[in-house]
Amino acid sequence: MTLTVFSDAVSWEQNLRRVREPKALASFAYAQASALLYGNGTWAEAAVLEEEGHIVLHPYLRRPIPQSPHRSDLVSAFEFGGFWCSAEDPVLRAELLHRFALRFGDWASAEGIVTEFIRLNPFLPDDGIEKGGYQLRWHQDHVVLQLDGPIDTLRQRYNRARGKQVRQGQRNGLTLERVDDPTMLCRLLHANLTRLSAKPFYFFPIEFLRALMPVSVVFHVLGPDGSVIGAHMYIVDGDVLFAFLCHADAESWGLRPNDFAYDAVIGWAVEHGFRTLHLGGGAEELFRYKQSFGPDTIPYRQARRVFLPTVYRDLADGDDSRFFPTYRRS
Template identity: 25%
Template sequence: MIKLVADSGKEPLDLIYPDIYFLPEWGKFYETKEEQGEHAVFEVEHEWGHIFYQFIVRPVPVRLEGLTYFDIITPYGFSGPVILSGNPEKKQQLIELFEAQFGDYCKEHRIVTEYVRFSPWLKNRLDFKALYDFRDNGHVQFIDLTGEDFFMDQFASVSRGQVRKALKNDVEVEFDYTGEHVAEFHRLYMMTVTKNNIDPYYVFSIESLRQSFEVFKGKQFFLFAKHDGRYISCSFILHYGEYVHYHLTANDPAYSSLSGNSLIVYEMCRWGVEHGKKEVQLGGAPDKRLYRFKRNFNKTEPLELMMGKRIHDQEAYDSLVEAKKNTVGIEHAGYFPLYRG
């Protein structure tokens, strides 16, 4: 049984950006995820094409001779610089123009370093690969919705069995497009946070979740699993353009045997097909158990998760690192930028 709560879920037709993580309102909303962060956008619009890049500017927590320096990081999620339009024959010239103008911008604003969480599915890093050093952060998985039957073509037999088991045990799903039941999601989410010892960076307040339904109206929803009238699992789903994102997931461990999560993944895919989506992005997995769970829903090759990093002002960077070493010291020698380690 499927229940809808205020069924909307429609998105605008004038899609300029390739994915929800590139929306300017996304960057602005999540600027507070970075301490003292301030959202900024840098664009190059030329007859050769249009490059869009949003990021969060942060003050470096070490000062040099009374001056505050800054670094930048892309907003929570996966984005980075992206070519929105352009002449393919002029792509290299457009990128070189972007690099020259962005270099001037960084110099003017005393920006020392840059850290980019590139989109694995858009692969926009390939256009800018000459500009960055890359760190391999593993892989993310996705479900291809373009075939005739994702359930039979993509799901492993174990996952198909779990979906059937949930239905046999009278597990129901409920779509909430307005955030009406945000308190129920948050209750389940905090159970998951406690159980898995999730880093505070990835924890969201109930107020933030509620506000997000105002900012991203028509671009997200909760998908609940219920049993005997009780909410037992939920996923926070994002959608925009061709993509559906399995963004956050929450569960009551007392009901894990009912396979509510598997039913949610199935219904999310079914919703995606009905709404003309091409892929469900499942994200990464910090442990083998979660990796196996996600892997059983797809037969596609995982996507590379690459982080771009570069130093714009080497002299300032070296001085900031030295100053950090000589004051409070550096705890994490492999961290980038090192003055935050």
């Protein structure tokens, strides 16, 4: 049983080809793009446990801790992370994940890594990691659409109000086009975040969005005059499509650009062989909006781990807030 840690693209992609699950969210490109969001010396890294021909691949971002520059902590690439495995048998898989967690914990402690926080990919099994030292917490449910029929059948799952608003968008002459440039998406994102007084972190730079293009698709919503009034980005991960950034011009909301876009993308996804559209969660109003396209949900959990408890307590300095890791609470 060997544990290897690396940050180069060649080693990363060689190991990525060995795992079973869809690989975009575990790719070097996705992790490298996510590292741009954190800056300040953050880099993409991955650990691989190999045992008897099977592997567990765990990608993450490694960040220096400002209060203790010689130490670091780990976070999953934005938005999801987890553990990718080559084993198909669920019992063997759980055993491998358990042994990975134990071995990785020893390595992280020796490396001076204090904590890890993972936003777990809801489509990946994680049996075994809790017994290996991770604490799992349910965060909320996420809305998912099973693309198991033609678009006319899937529309029957929309609630009455959403179906009406989709038809309004269609009557308003909106159209959807796939594009290769996220510039307009970035502009709409920043305009909406400014309007909402959002935290600076979420003002994603154009460099980040461009770096995601190898693992994503971007669509423009065009108004009746051909102008761009909305833009959506989706991460492509095997037969799952993840809604990542979906924004529209606030002055054009009356034309129903987002309602139209979600419906049009669902039709596009069905035509291109996707099996699932992950719409995600959010605050109550946003969650209900997403669920108006279909009632199905999937649990979304997070994983936490403290590798160096004494160091963590010192860095927390008596702060017992629920935020994790406490020393990063601003």
